[in-house]
Amino acid sequence: RSVSERVEVSTPMNSWRRVTEGLYLYRMQLSPYDGDIFHEPPLSLIMYDYVTKTMEKQWIPLLFIACDLVTALLLALGAKKSISYMVQREAQVKKAKSAKNITLTMKSADAVPKLVLAVYLLSLYSLLNCIGMATTLFSNFLLALDFASFVYGWWLIASVILAVETYKSFYPIMLLLPALLYLYEVKRSACSHRQASLLVSAVVITFLVTLGGLLYGSYLVTGSWQFLHSTYGCICAVPDLTPNIGVFWYFFTEVLNISGLFSGSSNLMPSSIWFH
Numbered sequence: 001r002s003v004s005e006r007v008e009v010s011t012p013m014n015s016w017r018r019v020t021e022g023l024y025l026y027r028m029q030l031s032p033y034d035g036d037i038f039h040e041p042p043l044s045l046i047m048y049d050y051v052t053k054t055m056e057k058q059w060i061p062l063l064f065i066a067c068d069l070v071t072a073l074l075l076a077l078g079a080k081k082s083i084s085y086m087v088q089r090e091a092q093v094k095k096a097k098s099a100k101n102i103t104l105t106m107k108s109a110d111a112v113p114k115l116v117l118a119v120y121l122l123s124l125y126s127l128l129n130c131i132g133m134a135t136t137l138f139s140n141f142l143l144a145l146d147f148a149s150f151v152y153g154w155w156l157i158a159s160v161i162l163a164v165e166t167y168k169s170f171y172p173i174m175l176l177l178p179a180l181l182y183l184y185e186v187k188r189s190a191c192s193h194r195q196a197s198l199l200v201s202a203v204v205i206t207f208l209v210t211l212g213g214l215l216y217g218s219y220l221v222t223g224s225w226q227f228l229h230s231t232y233g234c235i236c237a238v239p240d241l242t243p244n245i246g247v248f249w250y251f252f253t254e255v256l257n258i259s260g261l262f263s264g265s266s267n268l269m270p271s272s273i274w275f276h
Contacts, residue, residue: 002183009132009170013039013169016133019048031222033230040135040230042218044168060133067137068130071122074144081151083109098249105253139169146172151178159203163210170235176207 003009012018020039022045023032032038033044055063087109120126130134142165149158162179165172180200187196218227 003128003132006128006132008135009128009136012036013120014134014136014139016135019045019135020052022048023052031226033222033226039231039234041167041214042221042227043214044135046221064130064133064137067141068121068126071118071137071141071144074141074148075120076117078144078148078151079116080113083112085151114219139165139172142168143172143175146175150182155183155199155203159207161208163207164214166207167211167214170232176204180204 005098010017018038019040022032022040025034025037026045026049038045051063126140130141142161146158147162148159149155153253158179162172164173167178180203182197183203187199188216219225
């Protein structure tokens with residue numbers, strides 16, 4: 001319980017305690033969005049309601065553990081497929097004999113999935129999220145499933161999963177553009193520009209239709225659009241001033257001058273990688 005109450009782990013957006021309070025209001029036929037209690041979308045609340053009704057209370061922590069283990073496995077599988085693709089691309093590039101020792105091969109890449117598995121499972125923050133029963137674990141699961149689906153070529157399924165996670169947490173919408181760039185990069189060597197563009201368009205349409213359907217379904221469930229202010233409005237406007245790890249990061253960036261250089265380099269790094 002002490003871990004679940006720590007501001008480094010539990011926030012207004014992922015607190016399981018707030019989920020239980022929202023469920024209580026929902027079962028009492030009261031709107032969980034009237035106050036400043038519950039900040040997740042309505043369909044997530046319905047899913048939590050189903051889970052808590054079908055599982056005994058003492059088994060719910062095991063659900064979080066199982067979700068965390070499956071997430072780690074999905075990340076390892078995605079890393080294995082991704083590194084295999086990188087090795088294939090590396091083999092197609094002509095290099096000097098002197099570069100043989102630094103060339104990526106499957107033999108040297110075999111340890112990558114195991115390393116990804118170990119890093120995720122042994123990460124202190126992952127462990128604390130699991131112990132504190134933060135709903136961030138479900139977001140991690142969806143993101144890992146989306147990553148694995150994309151690298152294995154299940155494009156439409158991946159776009160549906162990304163839409164579901166965007167509906168739940170909003171921020172993953174930023175992953176749509178990198179995913180489309182990766183899709184186009186993979187497909188342009190195997191098919192024509194027109195076919196690759198059509199597939200990209202199909203992925204975007206699937207994403208938008210799925211996200212729109214989830215939002216409209218939420219409207220049908222609640223009978224109003226009030227949930228938008230309590231979910232995505234809470235993310236953008238931050239009306240809940242409960243301390244969280246972002247506050248500590250803000251103090252870090254404001255107090256220490258060296259952090260400004262770190263923040264600037266962090267923002268420029270993705271651009272440099274893309275141009276390279």
